Amino acid sequence: MGRRRRAAEEVALMAKTTIPEEEFAYPGSTGCPGCGANLVMRYLLKGLGERTVLSIPACCWAVMPGYWPSNCLKVPILYTAFEATGAGISGLRAAFDIKGVEDVTVVGFAGDGGTVDIGLQALSGAAERQTDAIYVMYDNEAYMNTGIQRSGATPWGAWTTTTPVGSTREYKHEPKKDIMAIMQAHGIPYAATLSVAHPEDFVKKAQKAKSIKGLRFMHAMSPCPPGWRLNPQLTIEVARLAVDTHLFPLYEIEGGKLRITRKGKGTPVKEYLKIQGRFSHLTDDEVDAIQKAVDERWAALLESESKGT
Amino acid sequence: MTKSYEEIPLTPISDSPSTMNMTGLWRAFRPVVDISRCKKCTLCWKFCPDAAITLVDGVPVIDLKYCKGCGICAHECSAECIEMVKEGTG
Amino acid sequence: MRMVMTGNYASAYGAKVSRAEVIAAYPITPQTSIVEKLADFVSSGEMKAKYIPVESEHSAMAACIAAATAGARTYTATSSHGLTLMHEVLMWASAARLPVVMTNVSRAMAPPWSVWVDHMDSVAQRDTGWLQFFCEGNQEVLDTIIMAYKVCENRGIMLPAMIIEDAFILSHTSEPVDVPDQELVDSFLPPFDPELKIEPGRARGFGSLVRPDQYMEFRYKAMLAMRDAHDRFLRVEKEFKQVFGREYGGLLDMYRCDDAEVVLVAAGSVAATAKDVVDALREKGQAVGLARLRSFRPFPHEEVRALASKVAGMGVLDRSYTFGAAGAFFTEIKGSVYSCQKRPVMKNYIAGLGGRHITPKILEKIFEDIQLTTKRGGGDEVEWVDVAGLPRRWR
Numbered sequence: 001m002g003r004r005r006r007a008a009e010e011v012a013l014m015a016k017t018t019i020p021e022e023e024f025a026y027p028g029s030t031g032c033p034g035c036g037a038n039l040v041m042r043y044l045l046k047g048l049g050e051r052t053v054l055s056i057p058a059c060c061w062a063v064m065p066g067y068w069p070s071n072c073l074k075v076p077i078l079y080t081a082f083e084a085t086g087a088g089i090s091g092l093r094a095a096f097d098i099k100g101v102e103d104v105t106v107v108g109f110a111g112d113g114g115t116v117d118i119g120l121q122a123l124s125g126a127a128e129r130q131t132d133a134i135y136v137m138y139d140n141e142a143y144m145n146t147g148i149q150r151s152g153a154t155p156w157g158a159w160t161t162t163t164p165v166g167s168t169r170e171y172k173h174e175p176k177k178d179i180m181a182i183m184q185a186h187g188i189p190y191a192a193t194l195s196v197a198h199p200e201d202f203v204k205k206a207q208k209a210k211s212i213k214g215l216r217f218m219h220a221m222s223p224c225p226p227g228w229r230l231n232p233q234l235t236i237e238v239a240r241l242a243v244d245t246h247l248f249p250l251y252e253i254e255g256g257k258l259r260i261t262r263k264g265k266g267t268p269v270k271e272y273l274k275i276q277g278r279f280s281h282l283t284d285d286e287v288d289a290i291q292k293a294v295d296e297r298w299a300a301l302l303e304s305e306s307k308g309t
Numbered sequence: 310m311t312k313s314y315e316e317i318p319l320t321p322i323s324d325s326p327s328t329m330n331m332t333g334l335w336r337a338f339r340p341v342v343d344i345s346r347c348k349k350c351t352l353c354w355k356f357c358p359d360a361a362i363t364l365v366d367g368v369p370v371i372d373l374k375y376c377k378g379c380g381i382c383a384h385e386c387s388a389e390c391i392e393m394v395k396e397g398t399g
Numbered sequence: 400m401r402m403v404m405t406g407n408y409a410s411a412y413g414a415k416v417s418r419a420e421v422i423a424a425y426p427i428t429p430q431t432s433i434v435e436k437l438a439d440f441v442s443s444g445e446m447k448a449k450y451i452p453v454e455s456e457h458s459a460m461a462a463c464i465a466a467a468t469a470g471a472r473t474y475t476a477t478s479s480h481g482l483t484l485m486h487e488v489l490m491w492a493s494a495a496r497l498p499v500v501m502t503n504v505s506r507a508m509a510p511p512w513s514v515w516v517d518h519m520d521s522v523a524q525r526d527t528g529w530l531q532f533f534c535e536g537n538q539e540v541l542d543t544i545i546m547a548y549k550v551c552e553n554r555g556i557m558l559p560a561m562i563i564e565d566a567f568i569l570s571h572t573s574e575p576v577d578v579p580d581q582e583l584v585d586s587f588l589p590p591f592d593p594e595l596k597i598e599p600g601r602a603r604g605f606g607s608l609v610r611p612d613q614y615m616e617f618r619y620k621a622m623l624a625m626r627d628a629h630d631r632f633l634r635v636e637k638e639f640k641q642v643f644g645r646e647y648g649g650l651l652d653m654y655r656c657d658d659a660e661v662v663l664v665a666a667g668s669v670a671a672t673a674k675d676v677v678d679a680l681r682e683k684g685q686a687v688g689l690a691r692l693r694s695f696r697p698f699p700h701e702e703v704r705a706l707a708s709k710v711a712g713m714g715v716l717d718r719s720y721t722f723g724a725a726g727a728f729f730t731e732i733k734g735s736v737y738s739c740q741k742r743p744v745m746k747n748y749i750a751g752l753g754g755r756h757i758t759p760k761i762l763e764k765i766f767e768d769i770q771l772t773t774k775r776g777g778g779d780e781v782e783w784v785d786v787a788g789l790p791r792r793w794r
Contacts, residue, residue, distance in 0.1 A: 026326045052599065066323075067607070087459075094462070260757065
């Protein structure tokens, strides 16, 4: 099996854990081997702590805790209908407030389909109402729980079961919906992107989000071995490449100001695409088109940061 | 054995740890750690999706009842001291 | 305190004195004055509640579900397309065993667009596991909201309830209504105290995935709760009478049915008109009665069968049509009556869709028709009333 070399200096720095040791997840979740979403939840709860109440719609995470009475988490979960996460967190917060329940972090935890497609209305409503809750979208870039169908968050060029390549090359031709821009337009106090390859950055952002009031939005990239046609051992590597290629930059928007939290090496996007089977049909020209789009977006992000917007 | 309708709550309440699910049975490959070369970098513990690795004096102990054999620990290990061995061999 | 108010205001006052804690509000004609009045109550401090101005009816119900799971007493209101938009989560609320209380201002479905009364929207929710109460007057609307909380929050019931007002006829028409004193309501309706609620620090999942060998028992329990709601409702109404001095005739409100040869079963405001028609016909010597279907869920099997066993003819007026055999009420009443040893002649009258007026004159003709059909021993089982182009004239 593959191995990965690391510089000796980096190893020497890591003498003890760099993220909180306490676990809020038990083993025995029924997620796939190498599931990125398992890590998103694990890091999120390390940052948010025990007084978290989750609202989870239909998605992989509605199933991963296991059949009743199994719960793989040490925090309470309200399971809801698919499109209802934004409403779920609104109802939970209103109830806790009126009942005087203090020190509770209300969190909506939904997939990309349940956020940018069917869940967008309720999320928008919750944001507009300045609901005091954190909304985390774990993005595996398709409707994975139902078998890898395309969503509004599926990136340009990807194979899915409803954008199969075929002889007509009908892979996804629409660009990925920019949910961070949509949430920024709602004027929320805090939004951030998260990567499972950078748990320290992840946990720090979760802790910061916890300290802010209002609707906070977190966009976590969640690599999916079966859906991305990815060797499960490469989950962290693909997430790392996503950040390094600037395809999934790590940044936060606090009070309207954008700040990049990890610059990334600027690796060619080809390195990210070639380890995933869902992109294996792309021609060199198509890969170049993706590189161009990534470069343009990265430049815009840098400009946004320098302008202080 | 299905529980009688009289014994169940009004709505399914999940309050038992998922450690009842023996996900270790899913494995095709299992991780084998060469402790002598372990640098106690904690990366394997950090990146395990299933929280199946605990650190004992900085060294990983992998709970094979739950480890699904994804291979992330072996791939990320900074000392390259974890090997994925096919189940049913060695 | 006695005031003159619309059905909608009666709903708002009902939620207010019931101390609803979380209100989700989305506007739709002709419910709007309910959510407006509640906004007034909350913003003036008269009502201690969280008001969530949601962005759709689906979210209104989803927010109530979440809030109820966290232990809050919840209320919302809607109508027609709002109710049908909620359909998915109506089923969720009852299967999650949450005592959400909602006013539905029953209104016709589109297309064509109509803001006027019929019961299609309400009866289309009869499979959702909600209790359904059809009101004939504004006082009843207010009182039934209070009673609904008491019935539904009982730990053996824990099902949601909808209180149905006829669009415009009740929602926008003013009548004298007594708003009970808060202390009196508090003595009757204690705070919501569920056995199970989601709370930080307690790691429980609510509403998880189950296997085929686990699911059916939950549905069976819900069925038992709906069945038990029948007796529970009668007990609550009896207690209500003792405390507030008012009652509404149980689940099937019988008017002059004891010695009736034929009866008409109807629900909502038309039943009030029909009671006047019964009086007029009785003056003329006709042995007629009116049975008002007050509770569609739980379905009053015993009451319906007892009545059916006594009368020679039973007409059922439906302000809905199921596209099955007949209107919703007729279909269920007939089904219930099947097991009676002695069965009346039965006929279904589909009337008043889209707000078409059901006048006293039309009701007189309906009673006449029931009697004629009964004498003949039967006939056409379903008749659409006052449809232009059909041979029969009703006006």
